[in-house]
Amino acid sequence: MADSLIYRELGGPSRRFWSLLALLAVPLALGAVAYFYMEHYGHIVTGMDNQIVWGMPHVFAVFLVVAATGALNIAMAASVFGKPVYRPVAPLSALVSLALLVGGLALLMLDLGRSDRMIVAITQLNPASLFARRVIFYDGYMVSVGVYLWFLLERRMNRYIRPAAIVAFLWQLLLITSTGLEFGFNFRAAYDSVLYAPMFIAFAAAYGTAVLVLILFAVCSWEERPVAEALLRRFKNLLGIAVGASLFFAVLFLSSKYELARSRDVARFLLFDGGVYTALLWLGQLVIGCIVPLALLVRSQFSRSALAAACALVVLGGLAQMYVTLIGGQAYPQILFPGMVETSSFFDGEIHPYTPSLVEVLLGLGGMALAAAIIAVALRALALLPTRLEVPAEPQA
Amino acid sequence: MSADTNEVLSRRGFLAISAATLGGVMLAPGVRLIEIAAARAPEQPVSRKVRWGLLIDTNKCAPGCDDCVKACATENGLKNTGHPRTDAQWIRKVELKDMRTGRTNSVPVMCQHCEEPPCVDVCPTGASFKRADGIVLVDRHICIGCRYCMMACPYKARSIVFQSISDQNPDVPRGNGCAEGCTLCVHRVDRDQQPACVEACTKAGHNAMIFGDLNDPHSEIAQRVAKYASTQIRADLQLNPGVRYQGL
Amino acid sequence: MKHNGIGASAGRIARAICLLALLLPVLAFASDRVPKPVIDIARPGKCVEDTATMRREHPDMLKHQRDLTMHEGIRTQKHSLKECISCHASTKTGSVLGNNGFCQSCHEYASVKIDCFNCHASKPKRIAGATP
Ligand code: SF4
Ligand code: SF4
Numbered sequence: 001m002a003d004s005l006i007y008r009e010l011g012g013p014s015r016r017f018w019s020l021l022a023l024l025a026v027p028l029a030l031g032a033v034a035y036f037y038m039e040h041y042g043h044i045v046t047g048m049d050n051q052i053v054w055g056m057p058h059v060f061a062v063f064l065v066v067a068a069t070g071a072l073n074i075a076m077a078a079s080v081f082g083k084p085v086y087r088p089v090a091p092l093s094a095l096v097s098l099a100l101l102v103g104g105l106a107l108l109m110l111d112l113g114r115s116d117r118m119i120v121a122i123t124q125l126n127p128a129s130l131f132a133r134r135v136i137f138y139d140g141y142m143v144s145v146g147v148y149l150w151f152l153l154e155r156r157m158n159r160y161i162r163p164a165a166i167v168a169f170l171w172q173l174l175l176i177t178s179t180g181l182e183f184g185f186n187f188r189a190a191y192d193s194v195l196y197a198p199m200f201i202a203f204a205a206a207y208g209t210a211v212l213v214l215i216l217f218a219v220c221s222w223e224e225r226p227v228a229e230a231l232l233r234r235f236k237n238l239l240g241i242a243v244g245a246s247l248f249f250a251v252l253f254l255s256s257k258y259e260l261a262r263s264r265d266v267a268r269f270l271l272f273d274g275g276v277y278t279a280l281l282w283l284g285q286l287v288i289g290c291i292v293p294l295a296l297l298v299r300s301q302f303s304r305s306a307l308a309a310a311c312a313l314v315v316l317g318g319l320a321q322m323y324v325t326l327i328g329g330q331a332y333p334q335i336l337f338p339g340m341v342e343t344s345s346f347f348d349g350e351i352h353p354y355t356p357s358l359v360e361v362l363l364g365l366g367g368m369a370l371a372a373a374i375i376a377v378a379l380r381a382l383a384l385l386p387t388r389l390e391v392p393a394e395p396q397a
Numbered sequence: 398m399s400a401d402t403n404e405v406l407s408r409r410g411f412l413a414i415s416a417a418t419l420g421g422v423m424l425a426p427g428v429r430l431i432e433i434a435a436a437r438a439p440e441q442p443v444s445r446k447v448r449w450g451l452l453i454d455t456n457k458c459a460p461g462c463d464d465c466v467k468a469c470a471t472e473n474g475l476k477n478t479g480h481p482r483t484d485a486q487w488i489r490k491v492e493l494k495d496m497r498t499g500r501t502n503s504v505p506v507m508c509q510h511c512e513e514p515p516c517v518d519v520c521p522t523g524a525s526f527k528r529a530d531g532i533v534l535v536d537r538h539i540c541i542g543c544r545y546c547m548m549a550c551p552y553k554a555r556s557i558v559f560q561s562i563s564d565q566n567p568d569v570p571r572g573n574g575c576a577e578g579c580t581l582c583v584h585r586v587d588r589d590q591q592p593a594c595v596e597a598c599t600k601a602g603h604n605a606m607i608f609g610d611l612n613d614p615h616s617e618i619a620q621r622v623a624k625y626a627s628t629q630i631r632a633d634l635q636l637n638p639g640v641r642y643q644g645l
Numbered sequence: 646m647k648h649n650g651i652g653a654s655a656g657r658i659a660r661a662i663c664l665l666a667l668l669l670p671v672l673a674f675a676s677d678r679v680p681k682p683v684i685d686i687a688r689p690g691k692c693v694e695d696t697a698t699m700r701r702e703h704p705d706m707l708k709h710q711r712d713l714t715m716h717e718g719i720r721t722q723k724h725s726l727k728e729c730i731s732c733h734a735s736t737k738t739g740s741v742l743g744n745n746g747f748c749q750s751c752h753e754y755a756s757v758k759i760d761c762f763n764c765h766a767s768k769p770k771r772i773a774g775a776t777p
Binding site for chain 2: 041042043044049050051053054108112113114115117118120121124125126128129132135186187188330334336337339340341342343344345346347348
């Protein structure tokens, strides 16, 4: 059934496409300038210091990486779990996943203190390190998703789609679990919870699906590609489940932190008196990122604009969540002597201030633009989306 | 320069021989000079048998005294650029007050030279590493400045360099974009000297810090930790730091 | 933006390199002589290996020695960067960098980037009262 679809490259006059690329080139160029500026002067020009060591570029990068792993879910649903209704968007799902990952990894690399040693980062691996293992996971993930995408596009390889998808699925699991655990295994008070692994799986599903749907809508507004409402309803339900799970795990995580005496202080910081972090947590992550989208999604009447709005809000909420998790987690002081009040010249026992600098934000947006540009170029060059996404879904799939 | 180093060499050579033949020169009964226990020829690699450590007696450490911090800065070329948040601090004095009893303490905190260092576990390139003798270092030749070690270290012991630096101490290379932390003055230890902080503390008459080989039952530090109660910071994390504290 | 010493000198070096790059074709055109690096050895005597070996293999020697020193605490002087510098630093500037500096002039000529001096001191340690 899926084979009856005709996949087509992105159409339209080339002038229009070039202006799209030119538009994306602006944030890309600004990101490049920001990078060279940081590279030349050192990280002194960022808002980071010896207390907040990961700043804005990481917020964008980790968001992109997490969304990348989630964006593959749709393809996996089609090819591993045999839901043919998703088959038309499976190639797009794989592409978005790859592009987001490339954007995120580029950011991680460009934000290195010694980014001139990127080659070292890739070649000289310490096999014991969780982070380095992640580099292997990234590679394995990219290769396996790439192979899967190729099999999807190459008719002769179509019969190997499922095994390829299973391999990609395993890499996806490894990658997202390790990302979550990386926080969970950290000794910092705000992290240090095994809930991070399931929580990040839920976040990934929400962010990835949201980005994927937004891109699908973008393609539809670029040119006429009718999308079956049944498919969009599926997306709506999926996103609803993912956002609901994100909310559930976030609440579970925060309340478990609050309930445990040893982590009550950090929970109180995040929930009540963390200033910008508290605001971003409640308003950004929970209200804008979860509650409003959920309200939009559970409305009985289906509307495309409501779905699009929900997706956009989930992305914004996701960025807020990353800011709270990453920066808020570092702003809260590292406790060396539990039960004691600490003061020192190195700011022990204090909440650490952080103001992102313009360069950092530009670099982060550049990473986003890189992912968008990859998607745009790939859609133009490869036949990744069918002309009509209208395959009737089986009633009970 | 050359005369200076030759002297060090020959002294070390002599000590190595004497340590091997006489089994060490006794200082006081049962206590040997650390130099002798440690002495190795310059071409000899560091030994796994040694575990360097520090013992800090907080009862003797005066609040507000920062002799050790100053000595560290001088020895390692850490300069004050007027931006305390981005300046590297390898050692700092943490002033403590017990919330329940009101008791105060003043403790120098530096890299704790963990036996199971999380910074090493997370470092993607292997730049953070533990030397056979327990000293945890950053190999700046392969450090990529990812700051993962800083996220992982429970003691906030690491700094990253935010700007290019000049006029380093030739013994202590350091530069923009790399992570760094207390090296236990490894360049001095390799010359059979004490870390600069310990030397300064002793010189000023506080005697709050002892440096030595925790594995050598004859060393002063090993005897002290065997005899008196000492603790490690965040011992609950089970990293077994080589820096121990008395009187906390 | 405040420049510190290396920043400023790096800027100067960068400008010098750019200027050199612009001038090189002109120079090559003007005279048939390709400019040679200034190898100004202030302290004549024998190096740790013969010149040909040093020219070819000094990067490997330094790398080998650096790993021994860093990881095994072996601080023998032969092949150590510190010793290279203490012998080869210019008597005028006290450094191996700078336009006629031993390391820099040659590396500029060969256009090979030196990474060492981001971290390593380019001047030998000053020893109080000692004449080098
Ligand atoms: S104190 Fe921190 S930097 Fe030092 S060894 Fe332990 S984890 Fe590593
Ligand atoms: S900053 Fe350097 S030492 Fe620290 S984890 Fe990264 S590569 Fe390793």
